[in-house]
Amino acid sequence: MTANSYQLKTMLRTYGRQLTSARRLERFKQSLAATAAEDDVQISRLAKRRMLVEQVSREIIENLMAAGSDNTVVQEIRTALEAEFGNSIELTYPPGEADMRIYKLTDDGPEEVSIEERNLIIKRLWDITLEKVDDTML
Template identity: 50%
Template sequence: MLRTYARQMTSARRLARFRRSFTEVDEETATLRQAKRRLLVEQVSREIVENLVVTGSENPTVQSILSSLNREFGEQFQFQYPPAAIDLQVFRMTDQGAREVTGAEKQAVFKRLWEITLDKVSDTML
């Protein structure tokens, strides 16, 4: 009877170790998946901001991002890369024409554009 009990205890310890290692692997896998997804969302968002927003793409996601940005600021923005410049420029569309946005306001627009893009891409990704 004691031998049977000892075998049961040994088996129970072995199963407990197995379960613990299995749950640790699941947690690691979930963490890795989240990290991969976050990197993919950032990569797609970067492509949208650097390429599609500037070209005026007809992509529904891009249109949704721009309309959210314009609604939030209450103004119409246009983004473009000038021929001789490296940085993306932001223009506010007014009755007098396009006026360049600079300084802290430009940084605020870029920051909000990035946040909106990350949210939209994350929502639309599987």
């Protein structure tokens, strides 16, 4: 690997992290605005747990799955997803876009999956993530 390609790869990785941070900050601002508008409501312990599980799951899906994290929960989720859809799936957030793109790696290169397949994969990703997070939380 040449020095230029290494520098380019490092720069792109840094840029990807900056985009992830920007998305996280935007969601945080939106959640603060929504929280400020809500009445103070007593929520049962179970409902609070469910909300926390969903919040952690959302963070995992939106920030760690596409970033290729070494986190054990992320690896377990990826393994379960690959068991259902094959290990040729790539999750990514293109620069400047808020929605995740899913590609299948083929002999001709990566191809974006159909809308129906994307929706199925994302639904399963969400279900698997909720289950894994719920199992690992105290």
